Amino acid sequence: MRREELVDLNAFMAVAEEQSFTRAAAKLGTSQSTLSHTIRRLESRLNVRLLTRTTRRVSPTEAGERLLSTLVPALDTIAGEIASISELSDRPTGTVRITTSEHAATTVLWPALRKLLPEYPDLHVELTIDSSLTDIVAERFDAGVRLEETIARDMIAVPIGAPLRMAVVGAPSYFEAHSIPRTPQDLSQHICINLRLPTAGGVYAWELEKGRRTLRVRVDGQLTFNTTLMIRQAALDGFGLACLMEDQITPYLEDRRLIRVLDDWCPPFPGYHLYYPSRRQSSAAFRLVVEALRYRG
Structure with a gap:
C-alpha cells in the first residue's frame, strides 16, 4: 500500500468519527x-461512496461502515505496537486520553498530574470534561473516571480517590423562614434546588441512607441547574436546600455561610475510579498515569 493511500484512509476515519469535515480538518491540522x-x-479510487453528506452531519454509507470495521481494529493494533516500541525508551512517552467529570478532574486528577508531569516531559495527558457516561471504546479514550457504581462490569476499575460524602445544606437566611428537616420525609415541605443529569436528561433524586434504609428522594423547588456550581451559589443566596459533594461546600460550612442538615443520612461511599477495557494493551505511559492516580489511603 502506498503512503498516499494510508493518508486517505486516515482522513476518512477522522471524518467518520467526527461526523464533520470541519472538526475532522481541525483534528488533522488541514483545511x-x-x-x-x-x-x-x-x-474515486475505490469507485464507491463512503460518506453521506447532509446539512447537519456526515455519516458513513454501508460501504463506509464496512471499511471502518476493518480500519479501526487494524489501526488500534498499529497504535498498540507503537506503544510497545516506545517502552524501549528510558522515559515514558505518548499521549493518555481520559474522559472525566469536572469534579473528579479538579479534586483527584489534577492534584496528581501536576506532580507527575514535570518529571516526565515526554508524557502528554488529554482530559476531556464530560459528565455523561462516555463510551470510552467507541470514542477511543484510554480510560474514563467515574463513580464505581456507574462503571460497566467488563471494565478494569482502579480506585483513585478517597471515599466521598454528600451533604444537604442551606443558608442561614433560608432557615430564618423554614424549619430544620429532621428526616428525608420532611424535604417535601422544603424548597430544594434540583440537578439536571446529563444522561437521559433526568433530574437527580437525592440518595440518602441510614443503617439499612436507602432512599431516593424526589425534591421540588423553583430552580434546576445542570451544574453544581450554580446549585451551590443558589443555596448560598438562600434559594433553597441543596445536595452537594461535601468537599464542594466545606469552606462554607466552616464560616457558617451554609448549615448542614440530615447529616446522619449521608454516609461515605466509594470515591472515583479510573476504568479501562481489560483487553487494552497498555503502554508504559498509561501504566505510569494509572500508578500515579491509584488511591492508597
Missing part, C-alpha cells in the same frame, strides 16, 4: 477543502 479533496480521491 476543509483539502480534506474534501482527499475523500473524493479515495472514493
Whole structure:
C-alpha cells in the first residue's frame, strides 16, 4: 500500500468519527477543502461512496461502515505496537486520553498530574470534561473516571480517590423562614434546588441512607441547574436546600455561610475510579498515569 493511500484512509476515519469535515480538518491540522479533496480521491479510487453528506452531519454509507470495521481494529493494533516500541525508551512517552467529570478532574486528577508531569516531559495527558457516561471504546479514550457504581462490569476499575460524602445544606437566611428537616420525609415541605443529569436528561433524586434504609428522594423547588456550581451559589443566596459533594461546600460550612442538615443520612461511599477495557494493551505511559492516580489511603 502506498503512503498516499494510508493518508486517505486516515482522513476518512477522522471524518467518520467526527461526523464533520470541519472538526475532522481541525483534528488533522488541514483545511476543509483539502480534506474534501482527499475523500473524493479515495472514493474515486475505490469507485464507491463512503460518506453521506447532509446539512447537519456526515455519516458513513454501508460501504463506509464496512471499511471502518476493518480500519479501526487494524489501526488500534498499529497504535498498540507503537506503544510497545516506545517502552524501549528510558522515559515514558505518548499521549493518555481520559474522559472525566469536572469534579473528579479538579479534586483527584489534577492534584496528581501536576506532580507527575514535570518529571516526565515526554508524557502528554488529554482530559476531556464530560459528565455523561462516555463510551470510552467507541470514542477511543484510554480510560474514563467515574463513580464505581456507574462503571460497566467488563471494565478494569482502579480506585483513585478517597471515599466521598454528600451533604444537604442551606443558608442561614433560608432557615430564618423554614424549619430544620429532621428526616428525608420532611424535604417535601422544603424548597430544594434540583440537578439536571446529563444522561437521559433526568433530574437527580437525592440518595440518602441510614443503617439499612436507602432512599431516593424526589425534591421540588423553583430552580434546576445542570451544574453544581450554580446549585451551590443558589443555596448560598438562600434559594433553597441543596445536595452537594461535601468537599464542594466545606469552606462554607466552616464560616457558617451554609448549615448542614440530615447529616446522619449521608454516609461515605466509594470515591472515583479510573476504568479501562481489560483487553487494552497498555503502554508504559498509561501504566505510569494509572500508578500515579491509584488511591492508597
